[in-house]
Amino acid sequence: MGRAPCCDKNNVKRGPWSPEEDAKLKSYIEQNGTGGNWIALPQKIGLKRCGKSCRLRWLNYLRPNIKHGGFSEEEDRIICSLYISIGSRWSIIAAQLPGRTDNDIKNYWNTKLKKKLFGKQRQKQGSRKGKEINTISTISNNINNMNQNPCWPELPIMQQPIQFSNNDHTSIRKLLIKLGGKFSENDQLTNVVSPNSQYPIDNSSMQLMYQNHINLISSSPIDNVFNNMTTPNTDPYNMNGEASNFTAEFEHMINNHQQKLDGLEFLYEDDVFIDKSASTSGGNLDWESMNPYVLPLPPIAASNDGGNFQQGVILQEGALDELRYPMAQ
């Protein structure tokens, strides 16, 4: 059937916005808001633009407090951490970086961060192909066996409702729901995150989520696969919040999961070290099927140490130096 176009493409202007258009859009929204209808908005203002284009322009450029360029090391760390844990959910990642837009972060990742990581990773992989094949084959077989086990749920079900605070970002909530989480109706205030925190996610919820995942995983045949992820001696996500090297974390993820990690396929580019037979024998090892098991990031207890990011994977201070300043190595 096909969708009706959101606007008449022949009668709308496309391409870069002029300062006049920007001014019109900005002043209107500042005075009147969007009116809850982007489609109708350009006509009201007299702009020959598609409503979606107006929305994008506002959200990515005209909106107050937007930051462009100049990503800090802390922001790099957060982006990488979240990308590892949730993949290319740019809107969710952006929600943790005040003033940043999903588009900005996406561009930044695709043009800079990814390349830096890619460069690092490939250097190391070159000398370790044989070992990787064995490790990945074993894990893949375990996962394949596990997938055939009817007791294994398609999605993890939360064993008790999570109480989310009113301050929680809805996108995080949505994500957790997508991943199988259930929430109480009343969303009672349970915020235990430091008021100084720059990134106010409900830590208790994340912790509970994590714990439930661990419970689920522990009761499943995939134990032997994922125990490697949670054993303190081998886990680069140090549960005590001690220093853990970013590159090591990244390698750990790659080495322990054959799934494509939604965009991390680039890590395998040109390197034929994946045992492809494992993934063609009935097992779907893509991100979607693995995501619930990858998600459980070791939660770090909230603290008041100056408002640093306190959820999920915390990268060591300075761990991204080598990414940001590769020539300094």
Place this chain on the structure above:
DNA sequence: AAAAGATTCAACCGCAGGCAT
């Protein structure tokens, strides 16, 4: 100085999901 190649990033596109009817 100029051409070619690489990079950046604003903007576009199409899809999925939510919501109203």
Place this chain on the structure above:
DNA sequence: TATGCCTGCGGTTGAATCTTT
């Protein structure tokens, strides 16, 4: 329940800019 509209999202494109040869 079915349908259509709108919003939000992530992937992609392409013009502008920068770097290299």
